[in-house]
Amino acid sequence: MSYSAQSDQLKKPVETLTFVSFVWFCRLIAGFCFYTGVTYWIKLIGYHDGALNRFDLMPVHWQVATSSLAVLFPVAASGLWMVVSWGPVLWVAAAIAECIMYLGYPELFGQNPVTIIAHASVAMLYFVFRLALYRESRIAAR
Numbered sequence: 001m002s003y004s005a006q007s008d009q010l011k012k013p014v015e016t017l018t019f020v021s022f023v024w025f026c027r028l029i030a031g032f033c034f035y036t037g038v039t040y041w042i043k044l045i046g047y048h049d050g051a052l053n054r055f056d057l058m059p060v061h062w063q064v065a066t067s068s069l070a071v072l073f074p075v076a077a078s079g080l081w082m083v084v085s086w087g088p089v090l091w092v093a094a095a096i097a098e099c100i101m102y103l104g105y106p107e108l109f110g111q112n113p114v115t116i117i118a119h120a121s122v123a124m125l126y127f128v129f130r131l132a133l134y135r136e137s138r139i140a141a142r
Contacts, residue, residue, distance in 0.1 A: 018136055022129045023083050029122055030080035033091060037073030040066050061108050065101055069094055095119040
């Protein structure tokens with residue numbers, strides 16, 4: 001059995017316009033995730049001027065949501081920025097949590113249709129990009 005150094009090298013994806021656009025799309029979403037995570041951290045540490053201005057003054061449901069999303073969004077942002085597989089997974093978890101907050105429990109968290117529409121739009125665009133990249137890989141494999 002012979003050893004080939006070339007077989008150990010990672011295969012670099014072909015940098016088509018679709019792939020480069022997908023990378024920058026992921027990085028744009030990473031920026032928004034980081035911003036959202038920072039806003040949740042601002043609420044946690046008490047720098048926010050709103051009604052929920054400090055962790056110890058928040059109702060329990062806001063404490064759970066804010067602390068969870070303050071961790072999920074920045075970690076998802078780093079995964080999206082690096083364009084690794086776990087980035088979108090964590091973003092989906094955070095997006096679903098926010099959608100459940102605002103759609104499932106509006107009496108506790110209020111209504112935020114802009115967030116719901118933004119998450120749905122990003123999910124749709126992500127799906128379109130993944131479909132286009134899959135199609136390109138199938139064409140290139142021929």
